[in-house]
Amino acid sequence: MxxxxxxxxxxxxxxxxxxxxxxxxxxxNAVGGHSKCTQDSNFNGKVAVVNVNLRKGPGTSYGSYGQLTKGGKVFVDCFRQTDVTKVPWLYIKVNSGAHKGLRGWVRNDLIYWPLAQ
Missing domain, CATH: 1.20.5 (Single alpha-helices involved in coiled-coils or other helix-helix interfaces)
Known part of the structure; x- marks a missing residue:
């Protein structure tokens, strides 16, 4: 040949x-069910501070669906962290309050986690 x-x-x-x-x-989009996620997570948490924006994407440049109140329960599906020097963003499902059932993004440092179910 x-x-x-x-x-x-x-x-x-x-x-x-x-x-x-x-x-x-x-x-x-197989990671956590969202194409912007970089790592799977499956845990419960609570909103740590007053009036946290539930964002349409992982960053402050994305619009807000509305605000979550302190102590509101959430479930974290996955997160996005593209650089270890930056705060991760969590992709969550809201489990209580006015936005119950809605999914969106919240900065990691604004959520207490993990919590027992």
Whole structure:
């Protein structure tokens, strides 16, 4: 077999193998059910301070769905932390209060966790 045919065959094999690996990789939104999450979590918590914004995304540049009151119960699905020097953002489901059932983002330092169920 010529060198050109061997190179073509090797390249095709690598392409097929990598394509298979990509096809078997989990979707980005498989982590915690949200595409912006970088790590799974499954724990209960409470809002630690007065009037915490429940955000539409993991950052203060995202709009707010409204404010959560201190002591409100939440369930943390997952979190996002792209840099260890930055505060993580939690993707939560609100379990009590005016926004019960709504999902959104809250900074990690604004939630007490983990709490027993």
């Amino acid at each position: 010529s060198i050109r045919k061997r190179a073509l065959s090797a390249g095709l094999t690598v392409t097929i193998l990598l394509g298979g690996a990509v096809a078997l990789a989990p979707a980005a």
